[in-house]
Amino acid sequence: GQNIDQPTEMTATEGAIVQINCTYQTSGFNGLFWYQQHAGEAPTFLSYNVLDGLEEKGRFSSFLSRSKGYSYLLLKELQMKDSASYLCARQGPGNTPLVFGKGTRLSVIA
Amino acid sequence: DTGVSQDPRHKITKRGQNVTFRCDPISEHNRLYWYRQTLGQGPEFLTYFQNEAQLEKSRLLSDRFSAERPKGSFSTLEIQRTEQGDSAMYLCASTGSGYGYTFGSGTRLTVV
Numbered sequence: 001g002q003n004i005d006q007p008t009e010m011t012a013t014e015g016a017i018v019q020i021n022c023t024y025q026t027s028g029f030n031g032l033f034w035y036q037q038h039a040g041e042a043p044t045f046l047s048y049n050v051l052d053g054l055e056e057k058g059r060f061s062s063f064l065s066r067s068k069g070y071s072y073l074l075l076k077e078l079q080m081k082d083s084a085s086y087l088c089a090r091q092g093p094g095n096t097p098l099v100f101g102k103g104t105r106l107s108v109i110a
Numbered sequence: 111d112t113g114v115s116q117d118p119r120h121k122i123t124k125r126g127q128n129v130t131f132r133c134d135p136i137s138e139h140n141r142l143y144w145y146r147q148t149l150g151q152g153p154e155f156l157t158y159f160q161n162e163a164q165l166e167k168s169r170l171l172s173d174r175f176s177a178e179r180p181k182g183s184f185s186t187l188e189i190q191r192t193e194q195g196d197s198a199m200y201l202c203a204s205t206g207s208g209y210g211y212t213f214g215s216g217t218r219l220t221v222v
Contacts, residue, residue: 100152
């Protein structure tokens with residue numbers, strides 16, 4: 001993705017907490033999305049951050065620091081079904097298309 | 111409404127053939143996007159429409175690619191003279207006045 005960096009792979013244990021980081025280019029930044037994508041399926045929306053801080057939604061939370069060009073997705077109480085790719089996507093000005101990172105493939109092991 | 115529909119789900123074609131994919135967005139969504147995704151990569155933007163107007167095209171969209179959205183509803187993506195490098199998942203997404211994209215299940219193209 002265009003100036004969007006996230007780790008390629010992560011492994012975590014069932015029941016644990018995992019944090020997936022994403023850094024992005026700050027110029028022209030309007031918001032940050034996280035999507036989940038299971039193998040062979042479409043990406044599905046997880047969260048959207050436009051202001052600094054933490055947004056919590058059940059087991060998933062997302063954090064944004066606009067000044068640092070940094071976001072993370074926090075997954076708690078990991079379940080096997082959370083094994084998927086997690087895509088960070090940057091929103092630019094107006095209706096410009098989302099730019100996606102390459103995704104982080106998370107494997108949850110027993 | 112059943113979300114964003116894409117057809118076909120899978121397409122195998124011989125190199126040099128033309129292929130066309132269809133996307134039916136959520137009916138009240140006025141913006142429609144095409145992305146391409148290869149294994150281990152995130153979706154890469156190809157083109158997008160607001161109603162029937164094609165507003166932006168990526169440099170990835172060579173002259174062999176063309177997209178239309180004739181009545182501001184469904185869209186088609188055509189690839190002419192397919193090459194092996196065109197093998198990918200082609201994803202369509204739509205959005206309305208909100209900010210989130212809803213993706214279709216994609217069309218997986220294999221060029222042999």
